Amino acid sequence: MKLEIQNVSKRYKGNTYGLRDFSITIEKGILGLLGPNGAGKSTLLKMIATVSKPTDGRILLNKNNIVKDANYMRGQLGFLPQDFGVYPNLNAYEFLEYMAAMKGVGGKNLRDRISGLLEGLNLLDAAKKPIGGYSGGMKQRVGIAQALLNQPKVVIFDEPTVGLDPEERVRFRNLISDLANDCIVVLSSHIVSDIDTIADQVAVMKNGSLLTKGDQETIIALVSHKVFETILNKEQLSIFKTNHLVVSTTRKAGTLKVRYITDSPVENSIQQQANLEDAYLYLTKNN
């Protein structure tokens, strides 16, 4: 299983780029895609999912160019878009059966598979009520269920944890880990903690380009020995921010505990264990 994105660009009117000369190779396992708003994550995922076409470049799945033969990808794809809707007059069973028919899957086990997915996603009780009455989180779980209907080999989740409560997030992570055993899973998120616990590989994007890709240790290594904490008062913070990359601040007894990234720490700073969030901020702010 190999997904190759080769020199892909997406150009819009006015010569602006959503993605520019982007290349990456993705193999079995979970790839976490991180990047600020407008980085091009959704643009990339839509092109992999064959929703939109690149202006230049090729996307190959097992050497098949899916830009030309979209149905090759569609037959083995599970896609959860960032912003999707449902038909409010259908119940969860009807909607998922419809999605299965769209994907070209069926058989006598379909109903059981749908029940299994709905049960696992905590929707079984509500499954025969119109989806129009569901909460945002429940609709999101219906979206996750539809992505898994056809035993997909390539699964794309664009911001999948939006609307899920903490417990559901944990269950979703477990689900993805199970999925990754024999699939390519691409997962985009703003929330670094959604990625760092499960992703085998992490790619960081900004302004339509790839900043880096690698396993978490390699990426975190970019900021090892550069993360510090110090205590400041409120007045000092704004000047401090102009000279250092501040990751977070915590208010404590009238002072501020500041976590920052630097090559030359200020006096009384204590070095900290670097994490993926530090590396992500370091990469996106410094590029």
Added chain:
Amino acid sequence: MQLFFTIIKSDYLQRTRSYPFLVTLCLTLAIAYTFVPAPNASYSTIRIAGYVGYYNAAWFGYVTAIMSSVFLSLVGFYLVNNGIKTAIQTKVGHIVAAAPISNFRYLASKMVSNFLVLSTLLLTVLTMSILLFFLYNEGYTFELIHFLKPYAFIALPALFFVSVLAVVFEVFLGKYSILQNCMYFFLFASLLVSPPKNEMQFALDVFGSKIVMHEMEETVQTILQTEENIDMSIGYVIGNTENNQKFHFDGIEFSTYFIVSRLLWFLLGIGIIIAIAPFFHRFDTKEKLSLKKHVNKVKSQKQLKDIVLSKLPKTVVNYAILPLIRTELLLLVRKGRKWLWLFNGVGMVLLGVLPLQMAHQFVLPILWFLQVGRLSDLTTKETDNNVHYFSFTAYKPIRRALFSQLMAGVLLMLFLASPLLIRLAVGLHFDSLAIVVLAGLFIVVFAGFAGIVSKGKKLFELLFFMLTYASLNGLSFADYYGGLAHGPFYLQLLFGVVLILGSGCFIIRRYHLKMI
């Protein structure tokens, strides 16, 4: 005040910066082109006892202004009666509800925005009428005043009042769009029928057309030296144009009384908005209208069980299209209010019991027109419901998904027509039977085509309405369901149109998917 104008400007830009509005503008241009027929055309729009005016500036200005006033008052209502609905759908309404803007200001901004949209269309018609003057005029000089005066005193107040009515209907009947449309149509028709003859009655004519028609009538009466009522027609009348005679029409000097009355329509409109402002729901619609839904609100279960994907039953590849058609049919049937099916039931019974000709000629088109809400988003509901990411990445989205949408529509139309179809089959009227089946196909592919081309519902809703209205009034070119007598090639013609529209659906959808 600055904020008020900003809201109006944003609302206007939001409505006009869209592909469907561009289509509407093009359609308006095309229709405006027909307001003053070409000298050798086989139809007329305004004719008084076989007389039409010489093609001078006054004739072009007044005729197009009257036609705009009447035509845009009808069609325009359906174009603009979704301003508040859009705010609900986009959830912008919730932000508005929490903002300090008063009900009156908000409704007034919608009213002005409606008026600006309709005025943009009116400006398009005015431009076309001036172009037509230079194209067709019979040696007369161009006088701009004969264009500006009727547009200002006849069309603009009418459109302003329509903008007000659109807001009123949305405030009180926001959730019942079919009821809104039907009620407005009857209101419009009732406003058209009274024949005023004096200044007081002219002042009460919201469309402002009757004073002009009266002036034209008097001119022709003078020519014919009669004081008896003579035939007048406003609207499209086919044929009998070769015997038309000409008369000079030089416009009207509007009395102060009439001008003041037209200004009063503006004031009345503002007064109505002030009066209805306290009744505006301020986007608190769900709580008011669907209390029952809240009681039955879906609750998620508490017992959690982990999902193990590898243990779930496996599905197999199955490209059968029947499940798709079944769900599409389900979506069509469940669309709209359940009680509307009562009307469908009554319509089907009438198709079965009324005299065959009446059932075919009148009941069938009305019954089918009642499905306008179901059919209008037949091919756009994926985008409307934001399901297009799933549909467009489905396996063979055109050959399977689009086909099943159209097929479900056809099945619904044929089911509704089934009592008539059975009667035609039993009576061995196979020609009529074939026409009704083709007509069902036609209306579905027409809905699909209009939706795909305009990427919205309005175009089909408008055209279907006009088609039904024209066909019920006996205009044979609009008789798509074979209710009137036709020549030998009617069936072939209908088949050809179905083929073209059907192919258009597939070709344009394919093109759109390629262009994503």
